[in-house]
Amino acid sequence: MPPPTSPFGSLLLRRPPLRASAMSTQVAVAAAVAGIGAYAFYRRSASTETAGKPIFSTFGFHSLKLHSSELINHNTKKLRFELPDPSQPSGLSLTSALLTISFPNGGWKPCIRPYTPTNSRDEPGFIELMVKLYPNGRQSTHLHSLKPGDKVTFAPIKELAWTPNKHPHVALIAGGAGITPMYQLASGILSNPDDQTRVTLVWGVNTDEDIFLGEQFSALEKKFPGRFKAVYVVATPDAGSPHQKGFVTKKVLEGAGLSATDEKNSGAQVLVCGPPPMEKALKGTKSLFGAAKGGVLAELGYRSDQIYSF
């Protein structure tokens, strides 16, 4: 699907680093809504905050102040924003993203891009984003330039609505910055004592340095042995890297225990979020009538209704 355009012409809502057909239906709809509403709401949103209710439990635009900005690897910053009521969590559902709306360099043309909060949905007072910097990227450059006290306007968008225990096992297959929705989901599942879903993550990155959130995933592996496993695949690993070299292939997924023919994986759900070549290799190509043809996941025995792309 071509990226959606907005009333602002070149205002595109897209995820070029992760997926060419990046737009889920919700995102495309949100883009249209946001395109129309963003400009009007932006100027007055800072003065319309009300305390007492999680602000992102319903759709609306909210201007939040940057609390801190920290470089966590060679190209990714952790940005923490203050919610208007320090006693309330964000109100985001599992899984959700936030549209960011800004006017880079003080220009008139708004820039709208989605990002996936990675802090606990129960944490009061803050939302946290991990933002990878792309050369000449409009929004990522703008977000990386912000100083504490600066403001950004946000609106929530729903992604896959997660139902605890609906699937015995969920396989999360990510490439590069596509890890953030996977982290949100894995930590959301594992922090819910009523959800017993097993989770396997396979994450393909270019270099060892690209692995952010690695400590958090290790902590989850230690806390939930037998329920959570993370496998990293590095295209150009450092000498002595503990991770396997290469790309996310059929062999790698089989090695991670993700064959659909394995009885443990009956009824499993597979979630994919990565750059277009990776998604195409995994999911195959779409025929004229929308049915998927080929792809590593089909070869492993997964049906298309078991596969969801963020």
Ligand SMILES: Cc1cc2nc3c(=O)[nH]c(=O)nc-3n(C[C@H](O)[C@H](O)[C@H](O)COP(=O)(O)OP(=O)(O)OC[C@H]3O[C@@H](n4cnc5c(N)ncnc54)[C@H](O)[C@@H]3O)c2cc1C
């Ligand atoms: C639901 C959803 C959630 C997302 N969550 C996150 C998140 O948590 N963290 C995160 O960092 N991103 C996330 N993204 C991606 C994010 O929305 C932006 O697409 C990304 O930050 C780039 O936007 P930009 O404005 O900086 O770049 P753009 O201005 O859109 O692109 C600038 C230029 O850089 C090029 N470019 C961009 N990336 C690459 C690349 N990898 N290689 C070569 N050229 C490139 C573009 O083609 C373009 O020419 C998410 C996307 C979606 C759809």
